[in-house]
Amino acid sequence: METNIREVEHVLKAPAPHMVGDGFRVHNFFPSGYEIDMSPFFLMDYGSKIEFSARKEPRGVGIHPHRGFETVTIAYHGAVAHHDSAGNSGIIYPGDVQWMTAASGILHKEYHEEAYSLAGGAFQMVQLWVNLPAKDKMSKPKYQAIKQADMSKYILPNDGGHIEIIAGNYNDVKGTASTFTPIELYNARLNQGAKISFNFNSKFNTGFMMIEGSIKINDSVIANQDTFTHFKNKGEHIEIEALENSVVLILSGEPIHEPIVQYGPFLMNTDEEINQAISDYNQGKFGYIEE
Template sequence: MEAKTKAVSAILNAPAPHMVGDGFRVHNFFPKGYKIKMSPFFMLDYNSKIEFSARNEPRGVGVHPHRGFETVTIAYHGAVAHHDSAGNSGIIYPGDVQWMTAASGILHKEYHEEQFTKKGGAFQMVQLWVNLPAKYKMSTPKYQDVKHSDMAKYNLDNDGGVIEVIAGEYNGIKGSANTFSPLNLLNARLNKGGKAYFDFPEEYNTGFVIIEGSVKINGAETAKTDQFVHFKNEGSKIELEALENSVVLVLSGDPINEPIAQYGPFLMNTSEEIQQAISDYNQGKFGYLEE
């Protein structure tokens, strides 16, 4: 029996933006912008492309805690530097991905990289919050820095473009990042007329962010820059065709069917665990990080 097409549920415009600190102007597609099923992805903040003027003092977000999930930051334009209370630091340049497993707790700050701050220019990023299954929520924090040059890639036929496999797999090419639950995170960089085909289990929650360009989905519906395509939980096959040179962030994952308790930067299973997180934070158990 031939696999059925995974139909589009909705093509969503970017919600009104808000500032996170003074360095990130983001559209929250979910959970606030739209009430859509996207577990294991809990939150999607999309910093659509904007120009920042040159200045001496870096823009960004000051010290803040995380517990119970992972943050995944994907850079398209501009550069972000980061530090945390475990002594990790680094710079995320265009094409790079930083996968931070906050898990049992970490303090973190992120801001525009020094040279980018001084020159200014185009800035475009995505930050995802990926939920952790209950059994891993209190595991040791860790980082996976996935440089663009090291990223697993699959070249499409007929000079159609390239699929960058951040996590999961595409046509047998395994992703560069390890995950705690089954998911796929891909950048489809397609040349005009290029086609990519995806096959995700029907129970997987699936969505596309159109980072750049415009595309046709399943030979029918058109989605443009800054829109989010949400798919139904039925069928498995998706055809993506670029109507112009395009970049599409592809998310698809097996939902984590566990209760969720969220308060600010804490994502746990029960309200008691949230209270514990607040208490641990107030007692300095997340370590120390200078502003």
């Protein structure tokens, strides 16, 4: 048995949900749901599977600003359209990822894609806020639209399924997204009985979001759908076995050891920078986007 096992700290149940706008029912696992350190991941909103009724006027979130971090939206069911003040727009369908670097400041809006809204149906998403180091917080905004068809993949042996490497590197397969700090972000799509292992730097904050199914971790701990497994910062080796067909979002990243000041949609290092962000927003320096 591997001696450098990374032990589980907690298997956390989904906190009570709340609505973001009228289109996103989410469980905030951190920072408000549980006080766990997942830096560089500052926030995780998990939209567990829900059925939305058909509607002509798409649900969503209206125009709002961001500064100082990145939003990463991962779609499992449903479809979301995006527009921002840097001129980017796109639609993410199941399996797709939208990686928006707000950095120095951006306005954007997110809402249910028109055809999905008209038909209704299952909806399930994850949104992460990924903090940026101080030196990059005021860099130029950018947008990475990552389609599942274009995503880097590692095929597991014995029909075990596959790993989609959104960012980082798994078994020498490099992820699709570019990042500012070392981040490992994968979707593990596992068939029942599949056994796989991961090795993450013990200093990296690591967690598994169970999107679907159930797994056994290190031959001992069971994690079921809609739970988040938070690992101790000790040891590097994690083994999992899929107890049924499962989808697991894998997060691991090098923490950013800098002060954080959050004010709503702004994530900076000092109060002065927050005040500047508010002033810049009020002066229209985040650009313009149509309603």
